[in-house]
Amino acid sequence: DSGVTQTPKHLITATGQRVTLRCSPRSGDLSVYWYQQSLDQGLQFLIQYYNGEERAKGNILERFSAQQFPDLHSELNLSSLELGDSALYFCASRRTDLEGGYTFGSGTRLTVV
Amino acid sequence: AQSVTQLDSQVPVFEEAPVELRCNYSSSVSVYLFWYVQYPNQGLQLLLKYLSGSTLVESINGFEAEFNKSQTSFHLRKPSVHISDTAEYFCAVSRNNAGNMLTFGGGTRLMVKP
Numbered sequence: 001d002s003g004v005t006q007t008p009k010h011l012i013t014a015t016g017q018r019v020t021l022r023c024s025p026r027s028g029d030l031s032v033y034w035y036q037q038s039l040d041q042g043l044q045f046l047i048q049y050y051n052g053e054e055r056a057k058g059n060i061l062e063r064f065s066a067q068q069f070p071d072l073h074s075e076l077n078l079s080s081l082e083l084g085d086s087a088l089y090f091c092a093s094r095r096t097d098l099e100g101g102y103t104f105g106s107g108t109r110l111t112v113v
Numbered sequence: 114a115q116s117v118t119q120l121d122s123q124v125p126v127f128e129e130a131p132v133e134l135r136c137n138y139s140s141s142v143s144v145y146l147f148w149y150v151q152y153p154n155q156g157l158q159l160l161l162k163y164l165s166g167s168t169l170v171e172s173i174n175g176f177e178a179e180f181n182k183s184q185t186s187f188h189l190r191k192p193s194v195h196i197s198d199t200a201e202y203f204c205a206v207s208r209n210n211a212g213n214m215l216t217f218g219g220g221t222r223l224m225v226k227p
Contacts, residue, residue: 002156033214043203043217056214090156092215102147102207102215106156 003027004093006105014113018079021108025072025093031055032074033094033102034066038087049074050096081112115140115206119218127226128196134189134221136178136204146187147205147215148178157203163187164209199225 003026013019025032034046036059045058049068060066063081068074078085088109092102120135138144148160161172168180178189187204201222205215 002158035215035217042219045214045216048214058214092157101159101162103159104149104157 002103002105004029004091004103004105006089006091006108008108009106010109010111012111012113013081015081015083017081017112018077019081019110021076021078021089021091021110023074023076023091023093023105025074025091026103029093029095029103030072031094031096032068032072033092034060034074034076035090035092036087037090037107038084041087043090046076078110083112086110086112115142115144115208115216117204117206117216117218119202119204119221121221122219123222123224125224125226126194129193131192132190132194132198132223134202134204134223136187136189136218138185138187138204138206140185140206140208143209144206145209146178146180147207148172148176148187148189149203149205149217151201151203151220153200160189160202194223194225196225196227198223 005024007022030051033048037043046060048056066076088107090107092104116139118137126132146163149157150160161170163180171177176191201220204218207213
């Protein structure tokens with residue numbers, strides 16, 4: 001157990017739907033990063049939050065959004081889902097955004113049918 | 114922006130043989146370097162990291178990597194592999210400043226054969 005908890009582990013949904021992926025960071029970690037892992041794109045950085053504020057944005061589609069709550073858990077919202085959104089979504093946490101290692105959760109496997 | 118190239122997408126090797134997984138990076142600023150391992154149907158686990166100091170870093174399970182600044186490389190090596198080392202290995206870099214994120218290479222699938 002890495003200390004980073006992601007729920008759900010698996011999600012199957014239809015095209016056009018909206019889903020929410022949840023990440024609880026390791027205790028004391030302020031920074032949360034979201035990544036997408038797909039066969040064709042590899043591991044792509046989506047977005048980072050630090051202590052509730054958006055800190056950096058990567059290759060995140062406009063249909064996707066995220067937030068970090070006061071208790072530091074984060075949610076990634078994916079809407080108007082397409083088949084190509086099927087992927088493994090990872091969350092990682094870090095003590096701050098300058099120090100500490102990156103600890104990854106076990107991921108949420110999203111399948112869009 | 115930084116980028117990472119893992120030169121081999123697959124590396125087949127026999128058990129107890131040595132292995133080297135190659136990683137080259139590109140960055141205009143100083144970076145931290147990492148190797149992560151992903152076993153089938155699992156998440157990413159940190160194998161080892163270079164932040165500063167000695168350019169040779171070791172993991173607890175026999176892997177080592179050497180940071181070579183002039184060649185912008187961070188190759189991963191193990192002198193004798195086991196079947197259990199079969200996994201996907203990812204090299205990653207991050208800048209050592211605020212708002213940094215990990216940039217990953219495409220991964221190398223290590224396949225250890227008996």
